[in-house]
Every structure is written in C-alpha cells, then in structure tokens.
Amino acid sequence: MEKLNTGILIFDNVEVLDFTGPYEVFSRTRLQPGVISRRTETSAPFCVFTVSLSSSTIRATGGLQVIPDYQVWAAPPIDLLVVPGGYGTRTLLDDSPTLEWICRTAANCRIAMSICTGALLYAKIGLLRNRRATTHWAALDLLSEIDSTITVEQDTRVVHDQIITSAGISAGIDMALSVVEHLHGKEVADETARYMEYRRVEDD
C-alpha cells in the first residue's frame, strides 16, 4: 500500500496540541480496525513526520522539546501538509523562508490544512483569498485583517474550501479525522476516534 507522506511543520512556540492532535490521528489511523493492527505500520495509510526550517530542537509552548524529523529541504515529498498554530506563528508572518516553503509545498501537495492560527500563514501568502476559512476564536479578526477577502467562519470547527482550516487547538483532532474520513471513509475515521476514545465534534 502506498502511504501518504504527511508532513507536520513545527517551529518555536508551536502550540503543543495543535500539532500533536493531528499527529496522533494520522499516525494511529489503520485501515485494519482494532488495537493489534496499531502495533505495526502494515495497514497505516499515512507516513507521518515533523519538518522544520531549522535543524535545532524546537521548543513548543510550555517548553516541550521536539526534534524535527527533517529539515524542510531534506524531507520526502509531502502529500498532506499540516500547518499548526500557536503564538510562534506571529513571528513567522514576517519570515520569508517559512512563508515561501509553505507556499511551494501547499502548491504541490494533495491536501493542505491548518489548525488554529496556522491559518494566518496561509492567509499571509494569499492562499485563502476569496475562500472560507477559520482559526482560533481569538484570532478571527486578525485573519480578516490579513486578507479581507476571506469569509471568516466563526462557528465552524472545520472548514473545507480547497485549503482545510480548523478552529483552535483541539479542533485539529476533528480536522484530522475529517481528512481521514474524506480519504478512507467514515468507518475508518470513527474507528480511529474510538481507538483514541475521542468523541468527535461534528459541525452542524
């Protein structure tokens, strides 16, 4: 089975759950249900790794120290791009190498998604122009300020409009499960949620 390369961008002050929620979902999804199947990668449809612009250890919120699997230039081709948020995104809004990398990667990947304030970065490079999108509740205004053509969804947890964006932090779990459902069906997504003992929050 060909696995989809799932690259999760990490950076200093990335919000911990923003990237680890989707990491958990994508890395623990199995096409074969149950717990035994999760002890190997045999029926895993995703190959998940973290990528970073720098080679150094990343300090996420709270100080969690994470070593990126790849620097972006050395990473395998990315099929699914995951851009988490966190206060570290504010610095990245002015960081050309990061913005250029996201722009190039999003253009060449199969699905580009963000969690929380990761949406600000897509907005900054114009990828949300005239699209519907969302972000953390405290950053909804900022998303509009960055690009006033965006239809900012205030009460939707996951917004699919070419780029997939999600509300804050824990909404990334629902976002990732919605991508699993899109690619592999509701049964596989629900079974992954059951494995995680996660009660999916569905938008109306």
Add this chain to the structure above:
Amino acid sequence: MEKLNTGILIFDNVEVLDFTGPYEVFSRTRLQPGVISRRTETSAPFCVFTVSLSSSTIRATGGLQVIPDYQVWAAPPIDLLVVPGGYGTRTLLDDSPTLEWICRTAANCRIAMSICTGALLYAKIGLLRNRRATTHWAALDLLSEIDSTITVEQDTRVVHDQIITSAGISAGIDMALSVVEHLHGKEVADETARYMEYRRVEDD
C-alpha cells in the same frame, strides 16, 4: 504564586496524545482568563516538565522525537505525577527502575494520575489495590489480571480514588481538566477548555 511542579513521565512508545493532552492542559492553564495571560507564566499555576529514566531522545508512538527535560534523578520535586500509557508500558511492567521510581514519586507527590495504560504501572506496584480505576478499553482485562482486587470501571472516563486514572488517550485531556477543577475550581478548568476549544466530556 507557588507553582505546582508537574512531572510527566515519557518513555519509548509512549502514546503521543496520552502525554501531550495533559501537557497542553497543565501548561496552558492560567488563573487569569483570556489569551494574553497565556503569553507569560505569571498566572500559570503549574510548572510542567517531562522526565525520563534515560537521557536519550524518546521515540513516542509514530516516531515523534522528544527530548526529556530531566532525567528522573535530576528532576525538581514532583507535586503532580502524570503517568501516560501507550504500548511502551508493556516493557515497563518488567522494568524495576521505572516501577521503583513511580512508586517512590507517587508516595511523595500530592496527586498521582495516569492516562490510558499508564494505570497498568500503578497496578503492578500495588498502588491500585482495593481501589476503583480505569484504563484504555482494550486493556481493562489486563488491569484486572495484574491486580484482581481493583474495581475496574468500564464506562467512566476519569476515576478519582486516591490515584486518578483515566480511560484511553484523549480521556487524559478530561482527566487533566478534572485535576485543574479540583485544585482551582470549575471556572478555571472551563476557561482552559474554552481556550483549547475543547468540549469537555463529563462522566454521568
């Protein structure tokens, strides 16, 4: 304000969300509500760090690489002990140094808690003897096998009976929020959940 030292044990094959869910909750709780308060540690009631028996980089499930903040012998005194689960716990069931460290730390801390199959380790050292406890749904039988005196709760997400145990993976978020509520009240816990855009799952 005196902060409670919150030590999260990590080890190879620890389940990612088992430890990062509580990490997110404890490290992002603020007594002062809102988002601005979360940019500093001023009103943070917990000082959160990861601890490990080894000095090496930890490989969590899926391969996530985490550097422990402290080796256990060098860690600050732990007030809140967090023992996550994951398939790596099966190896630890026969690892005397880990079991002895958990036993000693649990005896000296203010609150000892586990997520998912972390409960197996408390059971193995006898700390759940004659108590109510829970674990991941796939490990309920194993919990009973390790110590048949445990009243294993099958349908409860968070069980408080001296040691606090939780159901699988994402239930650790509810467990951590319940500890925040126990220590700082429902308003602070709910506000933290709101910041995380997490819908708390309450037991009946």
